[in-house]
Amino acid sequence: MRRPPRSEPLSGTCMHSGIVASARSCLRRVVRRARGRSMGPVIFMYHRIAETICDPWGISVPPARFREQLEHLRAHWTILAMDELVSALESQSLPNDAAALTFDDGYADNVLVAKPILEDYGIPATMFLTTGSLGIPSPYWWDELATLVLERPEPARIDCEAGGIRLTAQWEFQKSPLPELRAWRVSRMPPPGRRAQAYLSLWTTLHRLQAAQRDEAMIALRERLSPAPAFSPENLPMSLAQARALTSAEIAVGGHARSHVPLPVLSESQRRAEIEGCRADLLCLCDANKVPGFAYPHGEWDAATRAIVIDAGFAWAVTTSAAPVNPQSFDRFALPRIQVEDFATDLSAFR
Numbered sequence: 001m002r003r004p005p006r007s008e009p010l011s012g013t014c015m016h017s018g019i020v021a022s023a024r025s026c027l028r029r030v031v032r033r034a035r036g037r038s039m040g041p042v043i044f045m046y047h048r049i050a051e052t053i054c055d056p057w058g059i060s061v062p063p064a065r066f067r068e069q070l071e072h073l074r075a076h077w078t079i080l081a082m083d084e085l086v087s088a089l090e091s092q093s094l095p096n097d098a099a100a101l102t103f104d105d106g107y108a109d110n111v112l113v114a115k116p117i118l119e120d121y122g123i124p125a126t127m128f129l130t131t132g133s134l135g136i137p138s139p140y141w142w143d144e145l146a147t148l149v150l151e152r153p154e155p156a157r158i159d160c161e162a163g164g165i166r167l168t169a170q171w172e173f174q175k176s177p178l179p180e181l182r183a184w185r186v187s188r189m190p191p192p193g194r195r196a197q198a199y200l201s202l203w204t205t206l207h208r209l210q211a212a213q214r215d216e217a218m219i220a221l222r223e224r225l226s227p228a229p230a231f232s233p234e235n236l237p238m239s240l241a242q243a244r245a246l247t248s249a250e251i252a253v254g255g256h257a258r259s260h261v262p263l264p265v266l267s268e269s270q271r272r273a274e275i276e277g278c279r280a281d282l283l284c285l286c287d288a289n290k291v292p293g294f295a296y297p298h299g300e301w302d303a304a305t306r307a308i309v310i311d312a313g314f315a316w317a318v319t320t321s322a323a324p325v326n327p328q329s330f331d332r333f334a335l336p337r338i339q340v341e342d343f344a345t346d347l348s349a350f351r
């Protein structure tokens, strides 16, 4: 997540990225730059296979659209498991049309909806789990914030201190989420109105807080706003049983830290707890050989974070730097990815 969207007109911000162009605009630029050359291998980044009301980060792909995308990918790309892609990259044998699929965060819809579809198609994917959220029956904080601010009818005026920070926001009554709020994507559009401005402002403040502060801030917001309706099970993090059942012939599990805080804002000991703790959590859930990969929360990393990921025993890591993989020049612990959204196209831009 985040450096705000306006600084780079063609770039935007994916919720789980640093600066991430929307895949399409990125791909247009890449294709322009390549001037007819093939784009090269790509690691695709998904988050959710779900229908959602407001989706400011463009992280939800409806199941029918996901099937269309898999049809296209299967027809036009050589789809590899992430381990295969990394091995082929290391041995300089990666096909130019190679692709791998990844999912971030550990939503229950990954196991309930995405996994059966991927298995229908025999397409492999790696799912990166935020292990501190597994088994906790509350939504991810960014989803709850979107529901509270963008989707509820009541007006609000917030001015309070919580989690060591000041929270201020104000918005008016709305009968139901306005079409412009439903269509709003942070990566491509300025916030349409006060609710969107408030959401982005609160999100920007909260996402860099440590987990305990962030939880305090969310409690304060909940107390001051009309409650969000209960989230259905597929919109929550996976249960522990779901996480245990995730690994299969098609599905591998990877790490996404414990509390989804940008790792560079933490002290070294906190980073170690996030990364090594996540790996330990995963090893309790899955076979050690099946958790080689790590995805940096919000795509944020630095040399110290990278070193801890290596120390922890991960074999490769992915960022949210929106680019194809360059087989001539790559860092196995900072592989780029391109986010897939609910594209109303046949994905022809991808190939």
Ligand SMILES: [Zn+2]
Residues within 6 Å of the ligand: 016, 104, 105, 256, 260, 297, 298
């Ligand atoms: Zn994430």
